[in-house]
Amino acid sequence: MTGPLLSSQNSETDHIWILPHSARRPRLAVPRTHEWPPAVRSAERLRGSLVSCGPGLRPAAWPETPRVRLAALAPWLGNQFVAIGTTAAWVWGVTRRPAVPLQSSTMGRKRPPARAIAGIAVHEHALTASDIAQFGDGRVTTRTRTLCDLLRSATPLSRVDRVACRLLLLQHExxxxxxxxxxxxxxxxxRRVATTRLRDL
Incomplete structure (x- = not known):
């Protein structure tokens, strides 16, 4: 256990020991349901203990948060790809579902795999450590980088994209x-297109 214990005395004989915040409860890892045998996953879905989360699954007892959504994408992203663009927007909860195919980038400007991966588009973006948020083994672009990427899109923004941008902007400190x-x-x-879009949000 790290950190000192804080003692609060309320009588000559009784002490209430207050644990530092970091020692109260360890952060639990999201169950790696994609590694379960298919028969087990199927049975748990029938029981209702596993439910849909984007294209993947999550334990029903785990609420949809960025960490849980990113864990649901593990079968496609693993620990080698970063969720970007519309997929990152879904991870951050500003869209109802991730677009198909999932949008991702390699790390460190590595070239995408020569063979296409079903259900996922892999790009080669120049991402720095400050552009990435990590939850467990999963990685996603930060809210700021996600918003900038959406604004810099080469194609016109859809209504869903504009709503996502507005919500990300509202969340930006x-x-x-x-x-x-x-x-x-x-x-x-x-950049000029992105600036105009930002002004019009």
């Missing part, structure tokens, strides 16, 4: 000016 600073510091490609 620095507000519109901070997002604009992130766009200015990023790639020049489609």
């Amino acid at each position: 620095g507000g519109r000016s901070s997002v604009q600073a992130a766009l200015d510091a990023g790639a020049r490609r489609y």
Whole structure:
């Protein structure tokens, strides 16, 4: 156990020991249901203890959070790809479902696999450590990077994309000016388009 124990005395004989926050309860790992035998997964789905979560599954007792959604994508992303774009937007809870195919990027500018992977599009984005949030073994672009990527899209934003951008902007602590600073510091490609879209949100 790390950290000191704090004692609160309420009588000459009784002590209440208060654990530091980090020692109260360890963070549990989301069950790796994709590694269960198919027969077990099928049985648990019939029982209702496993439910759909995007294209994957989650334990019914685990609420949908970014960590749980990212764990549900493990069969496709593993620990080698980063969820980006519309897939990252779903992980952050600003869209109802991830687009098909799932959008991902390699790490460290590695080239995508030569063979296509069913259900997933793999890109080669220049991502730094500050662009990535990690939950367990899974990785997703941060809310800021996700918003910037959506704004820099080469194709027109759909209604779903615009709603996702508005919600990500509302969640951004620095507000519109901070997002604009992130766009200015990023790639020049489609920066003018992204700036216009940001202004119109």
